[in-house]
Amino acid sequence: MFLGAMFLLGTAMNAYGQISSAAAQADAQRADAAAKRVQADELLARQAINEQIMRDQSERMESSVGSGSAMSGLEGGGLGGIMSLRKTTLDNIALSRRDAEFKAKMLRMGADVQSELASDMMTAGVISGAGTVVRGAFDAYAFSEKYGPAKSAKSAPGE
Numbered sequence: 001m002f003l004g005a006m007f008l009l010g011t012a013m014n015a016y017g018q019i020s021s022a023a024a025q026a027d028a029q030r031a032d033a034a035a036k037r038v039q040a041d042e043l044l045a046r047q048a049i050n051e052q053i054m055r056d057q058s059e060r061m062e063s064s065v066g067s068g069s070a071m072s073g074l075e076g077g078g079l080g081g082i083m084s085l086r087k088t089t090l091d092n093i094a095l096s097r098r099d100a101e102f103k104a105k106m107l108r109m110g111a112d113v114q115s116e117l118a119s120d121m122m123t124a125g126v127i128s129g130a131g132t133v134v135r136g137a138f139d140a141y142a143f144s145e146k147y148g149p150a151k152s153a154k155s156a157p158g159e
Contacts, residue, residue: 007143011136015129022125029118036111040104047100051093058089 062082 007140008136011133011140014136015132018132019125019129022121022128026118026122026125029114029121033111033114033118036107036114040107040111043100043104043107047097050096054089054093054096058085061085 062085065081065085
């Protein structure tokens with residue numbers, strides 16, 4: 001009886017360990033996924049800041065080109081340079097935004113995969129733990145059939 005109880009206790013502890021391990025791994029995957037989502041949001045927020053900096057720098061340079069043109073006495077000579085500078089700035093902002101949006105999208109996709117993986121890990125841990133319990137119950141039954149009190153009484157000498 002004592003051996004049977006110890007056997008079942010060991011089985012239960014093993015199943016609990018498998019489920020707990022799966023839960024810890026799933027929690028770690030969820031935390032990584034959350035960090036990637038924050039990283040994606042931060043990437044886009046920094047992109048907005050960088051775009052404003054690029055616009056501000058472009059405006060200062062446009063003012064400088066316009067002032068230089070006015071001081072030289074040339075009419076409209078700086079307008080082409082200003083328009084070219086503005087187009088270059090807008091093109092650079094668009095390329096930079098596209099790059100940031102792509103990186104943010106990849107981070108979010110990775111986070112989604114990690115979230116799914118966390119769910120799958122937890123499911124696998126529960127199934128594994130349940131399998132351990134079933135196998136333990138089967139092994140305990142087989143042990144009792146082979147070495148249980150009824151078997152030892154029948155095989156006693158003199159019967």
